[in-house]
Amino acid sequence: MTTYERAAFKHVARPPSDKVYFNPLDDVGRLVLNHQFMTPQEARVALLDTTVYSIGAFQDWEEITRQAGFPCAAAQSRVLWVAQATERWKVTFEDLVRRKESTWNRAERNACDAIRLLWHSVRIGTDRHRVGTESGWDTFRANYEDILEIVERLVGETGIYHDEISRTLTLDTWVMYPLQTVAWKCRWPHLRRRALDLLLRIPKHEFIFYVPHYHTICSRIIEIEEACLNLSPGTVPSEDQLIPDTARVYDFSVAASPTMTDEHPLYSITFMTLPHGTEGAPVYHTEPLWLPPPPAGASMTPFNLMTRREWSQVGRTNRYAVESLSGVWV
Secondary structure (H helix, E strand, C coil): CHHHHHHCCCCCCCCCCCCCCCCCECCCCCECCCCCCCCHHHHHHHHHHHHHHHHHHHHHHHHHHHHHCCCCHHHHHHHHHHHHHHHHHHHHHHHHHHHHHHHCCHHHHHHHHHHHHHHHHHHHHHHCCCCCCHHHHHHHHHHHHHHHHHHHHHHHCCCCCCCHHHHHHHHHCCCHHHHHHHHHHCCCHHHHHHHHHHHCCCCCEECCEEHHHHHHHHHHHHHHHHHHHCCCCCCCCCCCCCCCHHHCEEEEEEEECCCCCCCCCEEEEEEEECCCCCCCCCEEEEEEEECCCCCCCCCCCCCCCCCCCHHHCCCCCCHHHHHCCCCCCC
């Protein structure tokens, strides 16, 4: 399952054209899920199938719209298929929880938490294209709180990463992705700091990503954004001191220094802000960045996991494209 599960997280790369699903497709290529899930494991596999299916459908959608433009009936049908599949999964999963939760042991409850966390990750992958400004992420506060509560429960369990079931949870649940989203996109100071704390408590490696790198970058983003509040060093903003959109970091990119070594990994990081609004010229600020060296093993230079597709770029949004996503993963 590991290779298949990892395929579900390829938000940043094209999945293989010859996709394999555990659930069947109908005659026109729509994913067909069971009307009932009997176990968390069955729900997890169905969610992974739905995720891979969504990625493939959106690639088809982008190719169709690239050729035909917006609006386009063929493209809309792809979005409708995804909306139907995601809604089917959500309804069937909640039905499973209602029917079975009272009978589950701790491991099964942990598995359910991990599935919800995976669902949040998949939602974020779609929601990033729908949000018009950084402050638009405020509408997801309930999601941020749910993400933090789930991860706190999972990491709070004694031995959570040492038995066989829990190792599976770390393999098929991208914990870092939703946590770095809360640390970066959320404006409430106490929620951001809870996310930073949890980034230090989860396993340091997730696939090709080294989690402490993202903790360092998110910490610096918070410092840059909160500088506009002119607080004394070390002062945590109060809950009503929210960062204005003109001070938010919209994007970042990291480049390796030509003089870096494994022992001294020095990078440069460039932050993009929009102090003149989304229609104004962006401002770029570059500074040196020291990142903790990862242990032996593959690790990528960190990059923006929230990158938008061309049709949803801030200031250049295609409203037909964004509106067509309504009903998907909601």
